[in-house]
Amino acid sequence: MTVRQPDSALSADAARPSRREQILRAAAQLFAERGARAVGVDDVGAAVGVTGPAIYRHFASKDAMLAEMLEGISQRLLAGARERVAAAGPDPAAQLRALVAFQVDFALDNPALITVQDRDLGSLPPEDAAAVRRLQRRYVEVWVDVLTRLRPEEGTDASRARAHAVFGLVNSTPHSAGRLPRARMAALLAAMAEAAATSPA
């Protein structure tokens, strides 16, 4: 009955991945490929070499697993974005470049997480979904602040629309995966994203 809390939902903890994180990683991959609802607990278990019910030694439920995954993503994004903006100095243009670079790197490094995040949020218990949405909103606000300072003549609604559009652009990565070498893909996406974010009217 005792289920440990995660050491930290944020920590990438790349060193010696605990069973818990092995499961999270494998689940993310499977969820991305087939959709969370289409993946059985047995599938997740099999992916790490155990049977289905063994999962319940590490997570309270399948939903809790998905919830922790999505919250982790949102927290990493939010924390990363704030870091990059702070490190970029006061110039909004530089801040935008930093945000774009960060989002591009994240998307190229974690295509599975990107896919799951915007497809399976809905299959989360309302309470957890709300928590994730709160984090996402704060992430968007980081972008909105930068974009609005960059073009004060546009309202924040337009900045918000621009931010979402840029996310869609960059997160298209999982759909056009692998044809271009990573460095070229990163450069291309960054160029397109900045052009879109700063396009006239």
Place this chain on the structure above:
Amino acid sequence: MTVRQPDSALSADAARPSRREQILRAAAQLFAERGARAVGVDDVGAAVGVTGPAIYRHFASKDAMLAEMLEGISQRLLAGARERVAAAGPDPAAQLRALVAFQVDFALDNPALITVQDRDLGSLPPEDAAAVRRLQRRYVEVWVDVLTRLRPEEGTDASRARAHAVFGLVNSTPHSAGRLPRARMAALLAAMAEAAATSPA
């Protein structure tokens, strides 16, 4: 047992929507909100005022319903894109503007379809999924042709990545819905999409 074939999977058929099309429309809405797998046949029935099993007088299965929906979308997109390119004359820049305008209009007019198309393709029987993907690939090729003629120095792989990125940008509409009046949203998305598609390197 007899299930009529659709009058035409392409026809918008806005006039006197047959039960069949009422169902498709309602299902699209529900699928977009909750995800196809999370929506029961009873839900779809209830949305048009009948019970669940009544659906089977109009569709062979829930999967068939989803399949027809997704094929319809892909066919409308492909046909529309070819029309617009043909009508735009020989200039690739004009063709690109036409494609962008078309995609923006479609996304703003059918946010539910956009959502379902790129989230629930995976929950389709492999055969139908393959058919939809073939249509999508042909749609992408229309864009790739135009983009490659516009910037021959880039390879077709880069053009393909650009096309996917523009789709992601424009299809972000369902995520930032409604804050801006439609005309401004359309103008903003079109400007961003063209800027991204034609951005340097």
Place this chain on the structure above:
DNA sequence: GTCCGATGTTAACGACGGTTCACATCGGGG
């Protein structure tokens, strides 16, 4: 008026999948 096809309803079936339970195993600390 009668028959038939189209369309619906309710009840039941069967499969799938998340979850729980009772029981093994195993490694380390007293």
Place this chain on the structure above:
DNA sequence: CCCCGATGTGAACCGTCGTTAACATCGGAC
């Protein structure tokens, strides 16, 4: 050496859901 907590297994439970079956209704064609 023994015990216990952590971890895993196979079997069973149970709700949900797609689908089918058997039976009503009703409007138009002849």
